[in-house]
Amino acid sequence: DTGMFTYDPGFTSTASCESSITYIDGDEGVLLYRGYPIDELADNADFMEVAYLLLNGELPNKEEKDKFTHDITYHTMIHEQMVKFFSGFRRDAHPMAVMVGVVGAMSAFYHDSTDISDPVQRKVASYRLIAKMPTIAAMSYKYSIGQPFVYPRNDLSYAENFLYMTFGVPNCEPYKVSPVLAKAMDKIFTLHADHEQNASTSTVRLAGSSGANPFACIAAGIASLWGPAHGGANEACLNMLNEIGHVDNIPEFIKRAKDKNDPFRLMGFGHRVYKNYDPRAKVMQETAHQVLSELGINDDPLLDVARELERIALEDEYFVEKKLYPNVDFYSGIILKAMGFPTEMFTVLFALARTVGWIAQWGEMIEDPTQKIGRPRQLFTGSPKRSFVKVEDR
């Protein structure tokens, strides 16, 4: 305590808000959405139920679920003028760069839902974001590989439709979505949907605390998620597994991760809150096995490297002492790669799923009467007051 302000770099001990959405017990490795354990939701609920739960606080009954799913699918198309927007980007642009731009541009296309004082407009904007993210994400991918855009099919589930828009090709063999892969995709969305006040969610809340519109706030969240210490870790993790290449090389990388003078860190390891196994990583590991076996991949060298890396790290004194465990990003890349996604798309998928959490948290903030504009203070370390000196006298 400095007398005036508490200095808390990285907000390791500052609660910025009250929230009733997601609960984490980092020591025990527990994650609950509105009270429900993450593994139960991943196994039993589909993503639309999870989205409804996060937004509304309760699981929907059949009628509520059907209505919600219908309302979301109603908004899956994007304005045709937005489709043209993509062609302004370089072909080799990172899809996260495209996402930040296109989602930010939604406030220019849908300004009939940017008045945040109107609950109806807030709801429409929220549904538009959740519905259009898969379309925008799939289009970012199609643009990067030079294939025509595939328009949404509203008879498919949220996950199926996303796979269809990503991997289907118009006028070619119809794309059949495998139920096992669709279930895995759906699970991955559920596992990423919310995680209380992480960096990107805090960014969305901070941006929203000034009264900015939700499209702009979510674009800010996407930017924050992109970094390798946060959502970008899934892409960085797969690149790292590729770089390690073989189990024989693991000890050398473990040694580097422990070296203070080497910037290398084990991607997909460690967490600000979990000082135990991330419960999402467990579900992710099981899902990796299901997907690889569905695809007939009996021997994936990357999975071998990941498993052995985990085994060695969990026995190593450095990792044990610092309580560094695999996090959500450790196994997800293996699944996504097997499903056919290029590494550049991994963080895009995270952003797509996290949009539900961002929107739920943004909505909670707007309705919170105690909410104020976010405005941290600082400890000033610069020059004390001094008099201006003209350039010829300096």
Ligand code: SDX
């Ligand atoms: C996500 O916050 C969320 O909820 C995020 C998330 C979500 O759903 O929103 O869960 C998603 O972002 C998962 C995390 C993805 N990031 C990575 O996998 C990147 C690798 N991990 C680290 O960079 C790190 O563990 C963080 C960023 C995740 C957490 O950082 P903290 O809490 O600031 O901890 P720290 O960096 O201060 O680490 C504590 C100690 C340090 O050593 P000392 O200075 O105390 O000696 O542990 C060491 C670190 O050097 N350490 C690691 C390490 N992670 C931490 N050493 C080697 N490899 C690692 N991965």
